[in-house]
Amino acid sequence: MVMPSCDPNDLEGSTRLIEDLTANARQVQQQVLNEILTRNQGTEYLHGFLRGRKGRDLFKKKVPVVEYDQVKPYIDRLANGEPSRIISAQPISELLTSSGTSGGQPKMMPSTDEELDRKTFLYNLLIPVMNQYVDGLDQGKGMYLLFIKPEISTPAGLTARPVLTSYYKSRHFRSRPFNRFNVYTSPDEAILCPDSKQSMFCQLLCGLRQRDQVLRVGAVFASAFLRAIKFLEDHWPELCSNIRTGTVSDWITDASCRDAVGRILREPNAELADVIESECRREPWEAIVKRLWPRTKYVDVIVTGSMAQYIPLLEFYSGGLPLVSTMYASSECYFGINLRPLDLPSDVSYTLLPNMAYFEFIEADKTDDRGETGSVECNYTGDLIKVVDLVDVEVGRYYELVVTTFTGLYRYRVGDILKVTGFHNAAPQFRFVHRRNVVLSVDTDKTNEEDLLKAVTQAKLLLEPLGCLLTEYTSYADTSSIPGHYVLFWELKTKASSDPSHIDSAVMEDCCSTIESCLDSVYRRCRSRDRSIGPLEIRVVRRGAFDALMDYCVSLGSSVNQYKTPRCIQSREAIQLLEEKVVGKFFSRKLPFWEPYTMMEAKAG
Template sequence: MLSSFDPNDNEGGLKLLEDLTQNARQIQEQVIEKILTQNANTEYLKSFINGCHSPDVHLFKNTVPVVNYEDIKPYIERIANGEPSNIISAQPITELLTSSGTSGGQPKMMPSTAEDLDRKTFFYNLLVPVMNKYVDGLEQGKGMYLLFIKPEISTPSGLMARPVLTSYYKSKNFRNRPFNRYNVYTSPDETILCADSRQSMYCQLLCGLVQRDEVLRVGAVFASAFLRAIKFLEDHWKEMSDNIRHGYVSDWITDPNCRASVSLLLTKPNAALADLIDSMCGEKLWEGIIKKIWPKTKYIEVIVTGSMAQYIPTLEFYSGGLPLVSTMYASSECYFGINFNPLSKPSDVSYTLLPNMAFFEFLPVEKNNGELSHCNGGSVPPADEFETVDLVDVKLGHYYELVVTTFTGLYRYRVGDILMVTGFHNSAPQFRFVHRRNVVLSIDTDKTNEDDLLNAITKAKLLLEPLGVLLTEYTSYADTGSIPGHYVLFWELKNRGGCESLGELESSLMEECCSSVEQSLDSVYRRCRSKDKSIGPLEIRVVKHGAFDALMDFCVSQGSSVNQYKTPRCIKSEEAIKILDSRAVGRFFSRKTPFWEPFRAQYSQ
């Protein structure tokens, strides 16, 4: 399924992409045939195909159900606790990849194999000829990519459980990647692999400053991470400038590998570069700062689709007019597709799914009154009622939810992403990412759905009830106006006795409500708040009586039905936010950092 090619051969890489997309149906047939032949004797598949040793796609789709994570979670936990891989996969499971989505407050775990690392490497290599097709001269410089690893643990089976990017950066595939100027970074591998995110961030930015004249592109995986790095630079540029001026690394950089690798670049004092950094970073307004510091930069490479689109205005402020490039669409479950037109506007980004990465199916989704729902039975129909569409049979302009069957042991798995077909490249469809199913709030890798938010608020409001104060309405939004961004909740409160006036709300009590909400949110959110520092303290804005009536009036004026109106639990309209903000009578922030620890308790026999 993986064709070998030289990543330095642009013509060969582009031809390979043409072959893959021209023969999408045939390749999809080969993919599902290989997966089923290889895994027919796994416990999971045998339970549905009744011991058939050569199942075909028709038997597979008629007998194997479309599933959510909760359906496959017991099988994966059995492997984590030491049972053999052949529960779900004929190939040995070599690690478990923790996703940013959650289940029961814990990150989901996805199976991975050694071959899967090769598949990811193949995928990354294909990005090179696509970018070289649209941007000249990338081989003549370096990329300042800010890449980080995150916490990992060993499960009872001895398998590591870790985020997908941590897995890749720690692999021999990344560390021993073939020499390719496109893959030459200003960050030494030792700084990327530093477990202390603050030391890693400092050293990577310092290396990027030292090599500013060689930088042709900058970026991170997510827009949120890149902006967090710019904020870090705002806070630490003077110290970095002093390091450059005197030719030494700050004493608080104690990671020996980081220190040694950076010292190889800071071989002597450079007062001229330090003066230049001082003059640029010392300005009060940082508009266009990226282009000023790294003047040869051709583009910023970050994911700006989905929830990351909220960061586009801030990126444009700092960028100095540089293109924002989203190159790929991937997840912990599988790597999916590539943006064949990387210089397109963020709002126009579409991804072409590569037919050799997995077997793809699609659940049709309809748009009614501005809301998306599944065509065959509401928002979440029973698994055995699903009717799917194959990759090459999707229709232009239609919406679908992505379902994948992977080489690593996931069968007809609902990824949870809603996509819209925007076109075709040869016979392979191109999709625009619309949103995650049920997710209402996201700042970084966190994904808070409506039920999680409701449960957290239900617990927090119990703190008010002894005082006779009731929560009558609420909504939320992700405030990305500051770095890091944070969750904002609008609460309308009333006295149980009917009096509209609440008097002076106790700040300490409302701050406790903020902390209670945070502590009730899932493990990924709490990690981002407590360890990664990528999310700021949660805020509750108390609004005066009638504020939500004004919100409803606004929504109705925009086309909502009075009869069917429901208070949105997340708002994105700037006008709607202004309506509630103008009626705010109190603002309160969490003063506690929520407790977080790696998800060890999940693995109990």
């Protein structure tokens, strides 16, 4: 039962499997923990706490709940060549880099070959779930825009790469059964092309060439799908030319990608090029997805968490097509699936599958003194922590997710804050609320309040020679354009003038660049290499703007005594309030420095 087989073509059998797993969630969780402890009781990590013993109660009493800083020394040792058995009885085959961290470099999570089987199991379950809600998906293809990212080699020769790059390069993806529900317009060669621009062009070209067969479109994240729309907006004349002539542009130099796309183009198709061109010429681009791919039934992208900010743009471009978030996963492990995929994005809940890992939850409190962030945090010290099992969570309460995986993580705090919305059989369903401490995110970047403060502290030093002080600031992620970008509202106090709009624009632009240079490597990569984040912007507001923001928050119920300026605002009304008081706008004019993470920093000693 812990790792049952799942045939995505057997819809009835797959549905029955989901019912069995969720109905027996408590027993399955116990089996998972027993298997993990039996396998790994001899590892250095677990032996240090359990001394060769096992059992749920002893595990909970002796093994501490940990964060990444407490796991990192073991990861560094693996990266530098020490044996896998320090944390796992199974060989660690690679390290998976997280999308973001506050530590300046991506976190790295251990993984094994077996874990790819577990990921494939979850992917296979998505098909029967969708077929319960959408008919006829076997009558066409999916236009999924999927990409790989650079990977590195650790000093010991382990590969470190993002989790999706690992999956797309695995035999599980490349040898996946092309069942009638699992056919994509993008050839594997285009997905695996290391040049992201060539990959994007070729995948869109294949999707347009096969437009009449497309029944669903998507990407992993909403931000990636919108980048594809922007790319299409910039390159549709060239894409139409390729279709019209039946040839691929000369600048597509990746040989395997070029050959694979050439096989799909086959021959000139002027009629199709004319249809696509006529739609792309129409302004505005409202419902462009539905117009270019008229048979599309839904858009498959993650729109929960920080991706929710893209919903208005997605609705504009998709013409009201359902937005479907199918699964919940991370670099640590894959967690669960959405059993009601056509729910509105605001109502999406994920059912954690009890065989994927051993799940625990830290009780969290919803705080009311953070203005517009609506934050939920876990407030505890030492032994005061209260952790409950998967089946013991309560509807309506907030929790932080803790996982024990088959790959060597034990009672690890993932950092995701979840709200229990109900149960499917005995398995709870959760709405993703936010990442712990994260205040800003546009793409795969995750900037927390502490890192933002450090960056602003460095930038405001540039103001001192001008006799100018930063008195207040807040921020938000502006996703009204593509790509989105960080916006900071600054209220300044100057000695020379009461009008902060007269401040030197070159200095303010340097402030923008300084903030960007101080943010972590994931942000800088998204800005400098991926170009998935636009230049950071500082909007200077006139004096009194933040007093007005406080008045607004207090009017909504915040306590005057406990009020703290929110370092990130999400309310449109609050943003508009500050917008009305903007006296100057400044943008970063430089790309921040970024280079791929080298493992030299991870060497022990």
